[in-house]
Amino acid sequence: MELSNLRPAEGSKHSDNFRRGRGHASGNGKTAGKGHKGQKARSGAPRVGFEGGQMPLYRRLPKRGFKCRNSKDIVAVNLSALEVFDNGATVDVDALIEKRIVRNPRDGVKILGNGELTKKLNVKVNAFSASAKEKIEALGGTAEVM
Numbered sequence: 001m002e003l004s005n006l007r008p009a010e011g012s013k014h015s016d017n018f019r020r021g022r023g024h025a026s027g028n029g030k031t032a033g034k035g036h037k038g039q040k041a042r043s044g045a046p047r048v049g050f051e052g053g054q055m056p057l058y059r060r061l062p063k064r065g066f067k068c069r070n071s072k073d074i075v076a077v078n079l080s081a082l083e084v085f086d087n088g089a090t091v092d093v094d095a096l097i098e099k100r101i102v103r104n105p106r107d108g109v110k111i112l113g114n115g116e117l118t119k120k121l122n123v124k125v126n127a128f129s130a131s132a133k134e135k136i137e138a139l140g141g142t143a144e145v146m
Contacts (some may be wrong), residue, residue: 072107079132080115084121092124092146111136111143 021032034041049056081101084089093109095103102109111123113131121141128136133143 032101073110074110074127075102075104075106076110076112077101077125079117079135082111082117082121083115085117085119085121087119088121089119089122090122093126096124096125 011016018028019026020028021030023029026069030117031041039045046052049058051057077096083089084099084101089095093102093105096109097105100127108126110127110129111132113135117135117139119141120139121136122144123136123141124144124146126146128145136143
Protein backbone atom coordinates (compact mmCIF):
# COMPACT_ATOMS: atom_id res chain seq x y z
CA MET A 1 0.00 0.00 0.00
CA GLU A 2 1.21 3.50 -0.83
CA LEU A 3 0.00 6.97 0.08
CA SER A 4 -1.32 7.46 -3.44
CA ASN A 5 -3.57 4.40 -3.05
CA LEU A 6 -5.23 5.43 0.23
CA ARG A 7 -8.99 5.81 0.05
CA PRO A 8 -11.64 6.31 2.74
CA ALA A 9 -13.47 3.18 3.85
CA GLU A 10 -16.57 2.26 1.85
CA GLY A 11 -19.60 4.09 3.24
CA SER A 12 -17.56 6.33 5.57
CA LYS A 13 -17.91 9.49 3.46
CA HIS A 14 -21.09 11.47 3.85
CA SER A 15 -22.89 12.90 0.86
CA ASP A 16 -23.79 16.60 0.72
CA ASN A 17 -27.56 16.01 0.62
CA PHE A 18 -28.16 15.63 4.36
CA ARG A 19 -30.70 17.59 6.40
CA ARG A 20 -29.41 20.92 7.66
CA GLY A 21 -30.38 22.90 10.71
CA ARG A 22 -31.51 19.93 12.84
CA GLY A 23 -29.52 20.64 16.00
CA HIS A 24 -25.87 20.57 17.07
CA ALA A 25 -25.67 16.78 17.13
CA SER A 26 -26.37 16.58 13.41
CA GLY A 27 -23.06 18.31 12.70
CA ASN A 28 -24.85 21.00 10.73
CA GLY A 29 -27.16 22.72 13.19
CA LYS A 30 -27.57 26.34 14.25
CA THR A 31 -26.50 28.30 11.13
CA ALA A 32 -26.96 25.26 8.85
CA GLY A 33 -23.69 25.83 7.03
CA LYS A 34 -24.53 29.43 6.08
CA GLY A 35 -22.18 31.19 8.49
CA HIS A 36 -23.18 34.24 10.55
CA LYS A 37 -25.45 37.00 9.26
CA GLY A 38 -25.18 38.69 5.90
CA GLN A 39 -27.34 38.51 2.79
CA LYS A 40 -26.33 34.95 1.90
CA ALA A 41 -27.32 33.71 5.36
CA ARG A 42 -30.89 34.97 5.05
CA SER A 43 -33.84 33.40 3.30
CA GLY A 44 -34.45 34.86 -0.17
CA ALA A 45 -30.73 35.13 -0.93
CA PRO A 46 -30.04 36.50 -4.43
CA ARG A 47 -30.24 34.21 -7.42
CA VAL A 48 -27.18 32.86 -9.21
CA GLY A 49 -25.63 35.55 -11.40
CA PHE A 50 -27.06 38.49 -9.39
CA GLU A 51 -24.43 41.22 -9.08
CA GLY A 52 -26.04 43.50 -6.51
CA GLY A 53 -28.02 45.55 -9.02
CA GLN A 54 -25.12 46.06 -11.44
CA MET A 55 -26.00 44.97 -14.96
CA PRO A 56 -25.08 41.26 -14.90
CA LEU A 57 -22.46 39.82 -17.20
CA TYR A 58 -24.91 37.74 -19.20
CA ARG A 59 -26.79 40.97 -20.10
CA ARG A 60 -23.66 43.07 -20.72
CA LEU A 61 -22.34 40.76 -23.41
CA PRO A 62 -23.76 41.21 -26.92
CA LYS A 63 -25.96 38.53 -28.41
CA ARG A 64 -25.12 37.65 -32.00
CA GLY A 65 -26.78 35.50 -34.62
CA PHE A 66 -29.46 32.87 -34.43
CA LYS A 67 -29.24 29.19 -33.59
CA CYS A 68 -32.12 27.07 -34.83
CA ARG A 69 -32.85 24.46 -32.18
CA ASN A 70 -34.38 22.12 -34.78
CA SER A 71 -31.36 22.08 -37.12
CA LYS A 72 -29.48 18.83 -37.64
CA ASP A 73 -25.74 18.51 -38.18
CA ILE A 74 -25.48 15.96 -41.02
CA VAL A 75 -22.10 14.58 -42.12
CA ALA A 76 -21.71 14.40 -45.90
CA VAL A 77 -19.78 11.54 -47.55
CA ASN A 78 -19.03 11.42 -51.28
CA LEU A 79 -19.52 8.24 -53.31
CA SER A 80 -15.83 8.20 -54.22
CA ALA A 81 -14.98 7.62 -50.52
CA LEU A 82 -16.89 4.31 -50.59
CA GLU A 83 -14.34 2.78 -53.02
CA VAL A 84 -12.35 1.48 -50.02
CA PHE A 85 -15.03 -1.17 -49.33
CA ASP A 86 -14.97 -4.62 -50.91
CA ASN A 87 -17.44 -5.63 -53.61
CA GLY A 88 -20.75 -6.74 -52.07
CA ALA A 89 -19.97 -5.24 -48.64
CA THR A 90 -22.58 -3.73 -46.36
CA VAL A 91 -21.81 -0.09 -45.60
CA ASP A 92 -23.39 1.46 -42.51
CA VAL A 93 -22.37 4.21 -40.08
CA ASP A 94 -20.30 1.80 -37.97
CA ALA A 95 -18.41 0.60 -41.05
CA LEU A 96 -17.71 4.21 -42.08
CA ILE A 97 -16.32 4.97 -38.61
CA GLU A 98 -14.21 1.81 -38.69
CA LYS A 99 -12.64 2.80 -42.05
CA ARG A 100 -12.13 6.37 -40.69
CA ILE A 101 -14.24 7.95 -43.44
CA VAL A 102 -16.45 9.45 -40.72
CA ARG A 103 -15.05 10.31 -37.30
CA ASN A 104 -18.15 11.69 -35.56
CA PRO A 105 -21.52 10.89 -37.18
CA ARG A 106 -23.28 13.70 -35.21
CA ASP A 107 -27.00 13.72 -36.19
CA GLY A 108 -26.66 11.49 -39.26
CA VAL A 109 -24.73 10.61 -42.43
CA LYS A 110 -25.75 11.50 -45.98
CA ILE A 111 -24.20 10.00 -49.12
CA LEU A 112 -23.63 12.50 -51.92
CA GLY A 113 -23.20 11.65 -55.61
CA ASN A 114 -19.75 13.20 -56.19
CA GLY A 115 -17.21 10.84 -57.73
CA GLU A 116 -17.56 7.41 -59.32
CA LEU A 117 -18.41 4.09 -57.73
CA THR A 118 -17.31 0.81 -59.35
CA LYS A 119 -18.46 -1.71 -56.73
CA LYS A 120 -21.80 -3.22 -55.77
CA LEU A 121 -22.49 -2.08 -52.20
CA ASN A 122 -25.39 -2.33 -49.77
CA VAL A 123 -25.46 1.11 -48.17
CA LYS A 124 -27.53 1.81 -45.04
CA VAL A 125 -27.30 5.44 -43.82
CA ASN A 126 -29.63 8.26 -42.80
CA ALA A 127 -30.00 9.96 -46.21
CA PHE A 128 -28.96 9.86 -49.89
CA SER A 129 -28.86 12.46 -52.62
CA ALA A 130 -30.85 11.48 -55.71
CA SER A 131 -27.72 11.08 -57.85
CA ALA A 132 -25.98 8.92 -55.21
CA LYS A 133 -28.97 6.59 -54.92
CA GLU A 134 -29.15 6.32 -58.71
CA LYS A 135 -25.43 5.46 -59.05
CA ILE A 136 -25.53 2.84 -56.26
CA GLU A 137 -28.60 1.10 -57.68
CA ALA A 138 -27.22 1.24 -61.25
CA LEU A 139 -24.39 -1.05 -60.12
CA GLY A 140 -26.84 -3.52 -58.51
CA GLY A 141 -26.37 -2.29 -54.95
CA THR A 142 -29.01 -1.13 -52.50
CA ALA A 143 -29.48 2.30 -50.94
CA GLU A 144 -31.46 1.85 -47.74
CA VAL A 145 -32.48 4.73 -45.46
CA MET A 146 -32.15 3.85 -41.75
